[in-house]
Amino acid sequence: MSRRDAAGGCFWLISLFSGDVGGALRILRDCQGFYLVYGTMDKCPSCGYQSKPFSKPIRRFMSSSVVVISDCEFETTVLQTDQPVLVYFWAPWCGPCRLMSPMMESVASQYGDRLKIVKMEVDANPEAVARYKVEGVPALILFREGQPVEAIEGVVNKQRIEGFLDAHLPQPA
Numbered sequence: 001m002s003r004r005d006a007a008g009g010c011f012w013l014i015s016l017f018s019g020d021v022g023g024a025l026r027i028l029r030d031c032q033g034f035y036l037v038y039g040t041m042d043k044c045p046s047c048g049y050q051s052k053p054f055s056k057p058i059r060r061f062m063s064s065s066v067v068v069i070s071d072c073e074f075e076t077t078v079l080q081t082d083q084p085v086l087v088y089f090w091a092p093w094c095g096p097c098r099l100m101s102p103m104m105e106s107v108a109s110q111y112g113d114r115l116k117i118v119k120m121e122v123d124a125n126p127e128a129v130a131r132y133k134v135e136g137v138p139a140l141i142l143f144r145e146g147q148p149v150e151a152i153e154g155v156v157n158k159q160r161i162e163g164f165l166d167a168h169l170p171q172p173a
Contacts, residue, residue: 065108069118071127077118079146084169086117089129089139096155097138103158107165114169142168 066088069077078085088104090097108117122129122137132141132148140161141151149168152160 065112065117066104067116067118069120071120071125074120074125074128077116078143081116082145084115084149085143086115086165087128087132087141087143088117088119089122089134089137089141090119091122091137094137099155100138103161106158107161110162111165111169113172115165140164144168 067077078087086107088100090101104117104119108115111117120128122134128134132151134141134153136153138155139151139153140156142149142164150164152164156164
């Protein structure tokens with residue numbers, strides 16, 4: 001579930017933790033790939049310590065070669081760019097997605113001069129998933145000039161991804 005803040009940015013509730021000490025920790029993700037962690041802890045029954053509410057932004061730990069985006073960034077990052085974009089749809093509960101993530105990093109470093117690769121979590125981004133009819137994960141959709149060119153669903157090896165990209169991208173000079 002997303003919401004808009006006063007500045008117009010989107011936030012998604014990633015996790016909500018409640019501890020034995022009566023505290024709560026909320027983790028939100030914003031459009032720029034940052035996590036916002038905030039929470040409170042009531043008076044600790046063991047030591048009597050009472051914390052104040054806190055808020056702490058945390059930068060997402062992700063390689064710079066694959067950019068993590070959300071629904072609210074999709075238009076500008078994928079559709080309004082002159083560079084071809086490969087969108088990698090994944091889910092944290094998907095075992096095959098975990099197998100493909102290192103391959104996507106490798107492909108991003110290999111094709112980085114001709115292609116932008118972005119990663120979208122399907123559960124947190126239902127708009128793009130519905131719009132492009134992503135029915136299974138992992139899924140790859142190649143976009144050129146704002147239009148989907150071709151899609152692959154399911155686990156594929158690196159050679160298949162390279163062949164897929166070589167068929168649609170200009171060769172390096």
